Amino acid sequence: xxxxVVKSKVKEAVKAVDPGMRVNPEFYDALEAxxxxxxxxxxxxxxxxxxxxxxxxxx
Numbered sequence: 001x002x003x004x005v006v007k008s009k010v011k012e013a014v015k016a017v018d019p020g021m022r023v024n025p026e027f028y029d030a031l032e033a034x035x036x037x038x039x040x041x042x043x044x045x046x047x048x049x050x051x052x053x054x055x056x057x058x059x
Contacts, residue, residue: 004039005032 014021042058
């Protein structure tokens with residue numbers, strides 16, 4: 001699976017919440033892993049409904 005997390009966008013989002021917060025490089029790997037699990041679960045839910053398109057309800 002391709003890399004899905006854009007580090008600069010994550011940093012931007014973190015800074016919007018707390019400008020003094022920094023991001024440890026390992027955080028990106030953990031976030032990537034969580035995102036992959038979320039996508040896999042959404043695909044399984046869609047397949048269970050007989051769908052070939054993901055919708056917000058599949059999250």
